[in-house]
Amino acid sequence: MEISALFSQVHSLPCIPKVAQDLIQQFDNPHTNVDSIARNISLDPVIAAKVLRLANSARFRGSRESASVEDTAMRLGFNTLRTLVLASAVTGAFQAPPGFDLKGFWGHSFQVASISRLLAKPRGVAVEIAFTCGMMHNIGELLIQTGVPELAERLNQNGKDMGAAQRVALETLQLGFGFPEVGAELARLWQLPELIQHAIAYQSRPTQAPADMPLPRVLAQAVSIAEALRQYQGDMNKALETLQGPLFDGLDVASLLDELPAVLEADKGFAELLG
Known part of the structure; x- marks a missing residue:
């Protein structure tokens, strides 16, 4: 085979949201603007909600809670933000058999x-x-x-x-x-x-x-x-x-x-x- x-044979291939696709395209871009990425994340309410939930989890929260994606972006930085977005996108792309x-x-x-x-x-x-x-x-x-x-x-x-x-x-x-x-x-x-x-x-x-x-x-x-x-x-x-x-x-x-x-x-x- x-x-x-x-x-x-897979009837519907898993796909990921546009905001995640945009982030993927910027993996190797040293001039990525974190603010523009945060604005793009905010346009996808599902991804934005997951990113905020993750940012406020024990793993990432730190000393204070994030109230917005913009705040999360400033506090965590691009690399960690990208990880959260990709994690949210990838897990949401698959249905359980x-x-x-x-x-x-x-x-x-x-x-x-x-x-x-x-x-x-x-x-x-x-x-x-x-x-x-x-x-x-x-x-x-x-x-x-x-x-x-x-x-x-x-x-x-x-x-x-x-x-x-x-x-x-x-x-x-x-x-x-x-x-x-x-x-x-x-x-x-x-x-x-x-x-x-x-x-x-x-x-x-x-x-x-x-x-x-x-x-x-x-x-x-x-x-x-x-x-x-x-x-x-x-x-x-x-x-x-x-x-x-x-x-x-x-x-x-x-x-x-x-x-x-x-x-x-x-x-x-x-x-x-x-x-």
Whole structure:
């Protein structure tokens, strides 16, 4: 099966609001005007409401509450504002397939996003870009759920505790591709920057990514850490025992796990606020 065939089987491709599209076009523009972005956000009442709700959450609120999008833009800055808008737009673009745990799906996605941000910081990788990659790392799975529901249902039923690598392998065996390739293609159609497309595409094979692309490795590590925490129900000591091997060479996993609970606590309401 070709990826194009999968996309043709999805009756209504997910789309994102114009304000998010405008932000995407300005990812690499160093002269972006935050005030004009705030005005554009205010024109979309759904996105504006979500952005204000997120800005006033425990993760972003700070010492005072934001009363307007303009105030949020001034307080948080462009990079964080862009993250909030994209998070709101992406989660709102998908409908839950029947019987699919969409809340759990986004909960996992935002956990990977939080871990990606933490991993990116000491490497000089843009933390909000890393967060966006983590948030979107498995959006291809939602299209597989919609486009080939019979296969997806079998995988859902038979692999409730299946890790990402095994899921990708089984999808590739059946379809010729897995959710990373599908997600990367959707990111391309949405005209997201190539570094995000590549991070999503190479997450299950980061050693094959170009040497100057650290994001696939960051994403692969974040997914592995999130899966270990899920497997051991948040027990950091047991998770640490499994987070070994070449993927984690050069990474002080123990120190990272020490920092992680505070990060996850700050971000834990993210998915619920976007629901």
